[in-house]
Amino acid sequence: xxxxxxxxxxxxxxxxxxxxxxxxxxxxxxxxxxxxxxxxxxxxxxxxxxxxxxxxxxxxxxxxxxxxxxxxxxxxxxxxxxxxxxxxxxxxxxxxxxxxxxxxxxxxxxxxxxxxxxxxxxxxxxxxxxxxxxxxxxxxxxxxxxxxxxxxxxxxxxxxxxxxxxxxxxxxxxxxxxxxxxxxxxxxxxxxxxxxxxxxxxxxxxxxxxxxxxxxxxxxxxxxxxxxxxxxxxxxxxxxxxxxxxxxxxxxxxxxxxxxxxxxxxxxxxxxxxxxxxxxxxxxxxxxxxxxxxxxxxxxxxxxxxxxxxxxxxxxxxxxxxxxxxxxxxxxxxxxxxxxxxxxxxxxxxxxxxxxxxxxxxxxxxxxxxxxxxxxxxxxxxxxxxxxxxxxxxxxxx
Amino acid sequence: xxxxxxxxxxxxxxxxxxxxxxxxxxxxxxxxxxxxxxxxxxxxxxxxxxxxxxxxxxxxxxxxxxxxxxxxxxxxxxxxxxxxxxxxxxxxxxxxxxxxxxxxxxxxxxxxxxxxxxxxxxxxxxxxxxxxxxxxxxxxxxxxxxxxxxxxxxxxxxxxxxxxxxxxxxxxxxxxxxxxxxxxxxxxxxxxxxxxxxxxxxxxxxxxxxxxxxxxxxxxxxxxxxxxxxxxxxxxxxxxxxxxxxxxxxxxxx
Numbered sequence: 001x002x003x004x005x006x007x008x009x010x011x012x013x014x015x016x017x018x019x020x021x022x023x024x025x026x027x028x029x030x031x032x033x034x035x036x037x038x039x040x041x042x043x044x045x046x047x048x049x050x051x052x053x054x055x056x057x058x059x060x061x062x063x064x065x066x067x068x069x070x071x072x073x074x075x076x077x078x079x080x081x082x083x084x085x086x087x088x089x090x091x092x093x094x095x096x097x098x099x100x101x102x103x104x105x106x107x108x109x110x111x112x113x114x115x116x117x118x119x120x121x122x123x124x125x126x127x128x129x130x131x132x133x134x135x136x137x138x139x140x141x142x143x144x145x146x147x148x149x150x151x152x153x154x155x156x157x158x159x160x161x162x163x164x165x166x167x168x169x170x171x172x173x174x175x176x177x178x179x180x181x182x183x184x185x186x187x188x189x190x191x192x193x194x195x196x197x198x199x200x201x202x203x204x205x206x207x208x209x210x211x212x213x214x215x216x217x218x219x220x221x222x223x224x225x226x227x228x229x230x231x232x233x234x235x236x237x238x239x240x241x242x243x244x245x246x247x248x249x250x251x252x253x254x255x256x257x258x259x260x261x262x263x264x265x266x267x268x269x270x271x272x273x274x275x276x277x278x279x280x281x282x283x284x285x286x287x288x289x290x291x292x293x294x295x296x297x298x299x300x301x302x303x304x305x306x307x308x309x310x311x312x313x314x315x316x317x318x319x320x321x322x323x324x325x326x327x328x329x330x331x332x333x334x335x336x337x338x339x340x341x342x343x344x345x346x347x348x349x350x351x352x353x354x355x356x357x358x359x360x361x362x363x364x365x366x367x368x369x370x371x372x373x374x375x376x377x378x379x380x381x382x383x384x385x386x387x388x389x390x391x392x393x394x395x396x397x398x
Numbered sequence: 399x400x401x402x403x404x405x406x407x408x409x410x411x412x413x414x415x416x417x418x419x420x421x422x423x424x425x426x427x428x429x430x431x432x433x434x435x436x437x438x439x440x441x442x443x444x445x446x447x448x449x450x451x452x453x454x455x456x457x458x459x460x461x462x463x464x465x466x467x468x469x470x471x472x473x474x475x476x477x478x479x480x481x482x483x484x485x486x487x488x489x490x491x492x493x494x495x496x497x498x499x500x501x502x503x504x505x506x507x508x509x510x511x512x513x514x515x516x517x518x519x520x521x522x523x524x525x526x527x528x529x530x531x532x533x534x535x536x537x538x539x540x541x542x543x544x545x546x547x548x549x550x551x552x553x554x555x556x557x558x559x560x561x562x563x564x565x566x567x568x569x570x571x572x573x574x575x576x577x578x579x580x581x582x583x584x585x586x587x588x589x590x591x592x593x594x595x596x597x598x599x600x601x602x603x604x605x606x607x608x609x610x611x612x613x614x615x616x617x618x619x620x621x622x623x624x625x626x627x628x629x630x631x632x633x634x635x636x637x638x639x640x641x642x643x644x645x646x647x648x649x650x651x652x
Contacts (some may be wrong), residue, residue, distance in 0.1 A: 069448045071425055071474045101424035110481070116426050145426040156432035166426075176427040203433045239431065241519050278501035291523050293500030323470060323496045360421045362473050397422065 044398070048315060069104040077179065077352070077395040080129055087389035092127035092136070096120050096179070098144070100397070113151040116143040118178070130187075131218045131256050144178045149201070158202040163213070165220075166194050168201070168210035169247040170299045171285045171314075173233045180395050181367045182329060183357060189301050189312045189335075191255040193361060194330045195229055196221045209234045216276070217254045220328055229256040235285070247283040249303070252276040262305050265339030265347070266380065272306075277339045280304045293320035310337045327357045339379070349376035366394040422470070434505040434518045435478060435490050442487065444478045448566065449590040451475055454492055459585045463548070464555045465546070468580060477591045479598075486510055486598035491587055492520055495579040499523045502575060506583045511599045514539045514547070514580055524572055538563055544584045546609070550577050610640040 051067045077096040080207055082089060092397040098120030105113040122129075147163025166172055172184040172193070186193040197214025209232065216227030230250050235245030256275045263269040281303035288296045299315040304310060316331040336348035355369035372385040407634040435444050451472050460466035471494060488509045494501045501523040508514060516536065519527055529535065539547070550562035558565070559576045565573045589596060614635060622628040 005527050057445065067474075071448060075424070100425050102428060102447040104448065104476075106445045110445045114430075116422065118426065144424075149430075151430075156436050176424065178426055179424050203436075204652055205433075238429070239433075239518075241523060289523050291499055293524050321498060322498055322500055323468060324501050325470065332572070347463050359470075361469055 024205075029080075036370075044074065046136070048074065048290055048398070054221075066103075069106060071102040073100045073397050075099075075100050075118075075395070075397050077180065077393055079391060079393040081182075081389060083387060083389040086299070086385040092124065093125045094129075094177070095123045095125070096141075102173065110152065111149065112151045114151060116149075117146050119146070120144055120179075130218070131254075133297050143194070149299075154202075154213075156203050158200055159362065161199040161210075163196075164194055164196050164201060165212065165214075167192055167210050167214065167229060167231050167249070168199060169231045169249050169295055170233065170245070170283045170301070171287070173210060173247075174235065174245070174287070175297075179395070180357070181369045181391055182357070183333070184313050185299055185301065185312060185333070186212065188333075190231075190249060190251045190281065191258040191279065192216065192229060194217045194218065197229070206237055208233060208237055215338045216251050225252075225254065225276045227252045229253060233285075235243055241289040243287040245283075245285045247281070247285065248381050249279065249281040250281075252278050258305075262392055264377075265337060265343055267340045267342050278306045280388070281310075287303055293322060293324070295320075305337065308338055312336070325359050328355070329357075330354045335377075337377070339377075343379050348375065348379045350374040365393075367391075367393045367398075369393070412423065415485050425483050427630060428478070431478070431490060431492050431520060432503045434507075434520065435480065437601050438505075438507040438516050439482075439487065439502070439519065442478045442480050447477045447479060447591055448474055449477060449594075451586060451590055455586065455589045458589050461583060462472065462544075463578075463581055464551075464553065467579060468492075468494075471582075475586075475590070477587060477594065479594065480507075484568045488515055489595065491577055493583045493586065494521075494584070495575050497524070497572070497575045502579070504576065504579050504583075506580060508583045508584065510595075511542055511543070512571050512587060512595065513543045514584075517576070517580070526569055526572060528581050529566075530572060530576060532590060535563075535565060539577070539580065542580075544588075545583065547577055547581050547584070551581075552598060554585055555581075567571065609644055613638055 051063060075096065075098045081092045081094070083092075098118060101115065103115040104111050107114070120142045120163040121139065122311040124133055124135075124137055124141045126136055127140070128136055143164045143328075145164060145166065147160050147161050147165045151159045151317040153160050166176065166178070167186065167190060170185055172186050175184065177183050178194075195212075195214035195216060195218055197212055199210050199212030201210035202208070206267060211232030214229045214231075215221050215223070216229045222247070229249065230251055231247070231249040233245050233302070235248040236243050254276050257279045259272065259275060263266075265270055266272065281301050283299060285299040285300040286297070290296070295318045297318070299314045300310040302310070311334075313334040314331065316329055318329045319325050319328055330353065332350070332352045333381055334348060334350050337348055338346050351371055351373045353369055353371040355367065357367040359364060359365045369391045371386065371391070372388045376384040376386060378384045426463070430446075450616075451474075453472065456467045456469075456472060475491070479486060480488050480490060488510055489512070490505060491508070492503055492505050494503045496502075501521065501525050502519070502524070505518045505520050506514065507516040520612065542550075550558055551574060553561050555578055556572070558560065558570050559629065563573055563577075582597075619628060
């Protein structure tokens with residue numbers, strides 16, 4: 001509540017000060033002809049793209065150095081979610097506003113580093129979010145990706161990345177699904193999507209790789225209970241139509257939700273304390289791009305949560321139009337683990353989804369997805385109710 | 399009042415679409431073509447130059463070619479300037495082309511005068527890509543300037559011109575798409591990175607290149623005989639090309 005009041009006060013202050021300013025900031029204070037030339041978003045757009053011409057005229061100025069080889073975009077998105085389970089429906093939403101920054105650093109000898117920064121203010125409205133949200137209506141600054149990749153320590157065969165990056169494992173590493181409804185297996189298979197740490201990455205003649213060590217805490221960096229993640233992926237080069245990758249992960253991951261799910265399969269949970277889950281995974285991922293714009297993706301994972309065996313699989317089929325402005329996809333997930341024998345042994349969960357993404361131009365993207373649980377893990381002979389959800393997202397980048 | 403504000407905000411959002419200076423995908427998905435740069439220019443250094451392909455640039459491309467850029471090709475793009483020490487040796491640029499096999503992305507390597515040096519597919523679903531990546535096709539494009547490439551296409555750019563390229567009839571559509579992509583790459587590079595590329599050009603910017611049909615004329619052969627090198631086998635004479643450069647910026651009487 002205090003955060004909301006602070007935001008409101010700042011907004012009122014900024015708005016009031018623009019009312020008395022000579023150059024009106026907000027478009028609704030201007031005539032239609034003024035709006036065409038200098039609407040607020042148009043001004044922001046121009047500044048994001050080109051900067052201030054007077055400052056950039058001096059090539060040695062800080063503004064010039066900052067602007068050189070910079071991409072900077074405001075990313076707004078709203079996501080509506082309608083879950084349905086056992087005859088009950090609800091609704092919730094998530095709002096995102098963030099900056100997407102990409103900057104290449106160069107000197108007289110060429111490029112030497114690339115910065116990616118994506119801070120996103122994320123607000124939940126009656127939606128259960130990842131563990132770093134404090135409730136279903138909380139808001140947080142989410143660091144999607146925030147790292148510097150040093151590209152000239154050696155050559156293209158080995159770079160060093162420092163910061164917050166996607167855990168290099170499985171299909172997520174080459175595909176990057178940040179900010180889209182479509183997701184790979186990281187949240188449920190690994191329990192961490194992006195993490196703080198260091199990776200070695202590079203491209204060899206026929207192969208690509210990334211291997212990293214990270215904190216194991218996800219969005220925030222802290223050392224409570226000493227979590228960590230070691231992960232890596234080695235794959236054939238991404239320019240081919242048939243791509244194969246192998247991955248590994250070992251770590252203790254801070255994820256209270258994943259730990260609670262693990263406890264469901266134990267008869268005696270008294271020995272499991274804290275918030276970290278001990279995980280090992282090995283994975284195989286495959287991409288096949290057909291001659292027509294159709295692609296098949298598959299990921300197979302085997303490993304352990306503490307001493308419990310786990311086997312998780314994902315298969316996805318994508319169909320595009322030739323310009324790729326429309327994409328239809330269907331994804332099927334199979335998650336299984338071996339509960340204590342008294343609770344039924346191997347239990348599995350299957351869900352399927354169909355989705356559509358439409359990007360009519362470089363600014364807008366509309367996505368919709370319907371997810372249906374086909375079967376669920378159950379304890380002993382307990383009955384379970386299968387749920388479904390419909391999600392829609394409108395995204396605008398400028 | 400709220401409805402009025404909503405309508406105005408919608409109008410502003412619509413106006414802001416006009417700039418089209420961003421890319422639909424998040425920047426974490428961007429990949430520099432480092433492998434291709436390493437293969438095309440082994441051991442050389444490169445420097446990125448980010449430029450914005452605007453709707454104005456799209457229109458200008460349309461004045462030079464019988465086709466133009468797709469709207470998804472607008473936005474920020476990178477030209478990689480490749481250097482050997484202090485000497486600029488060429489450029490690398492990735493450009494997409496929409497085909498019935500989906501979007502094809504080609505990494506182009508250009509020399510300092512923006513002639514085709516080489517290319518590599520970054521994304522191509524066509525199963526006959528290996529044929530186009532072979533020397534037989536590549537050599538037909540290598541060294542070609544914008545003016546020479548445009549002669550390889552028919553009037554509207556939808557197919558290759560008669561006798562323009564030696565490719566199987568199965569590959570006419572595919573080859574035409576590659577040539578269109580090459581032409582757009584040179585046009586966009588000239589328009590968007592004009593200041594960057596003109597300083598390194600060896601040939602005058604407003605030149606016209608005309609290939610000389612007969613290289614070894616009787617006068618040239620006589621001159622070679624006088625120097626006792628008429629039968630020198632060290633030179634493969636069939637591969638020698640000669641161009642006449644006409645500098646359009648010079649006056650006729652100067």
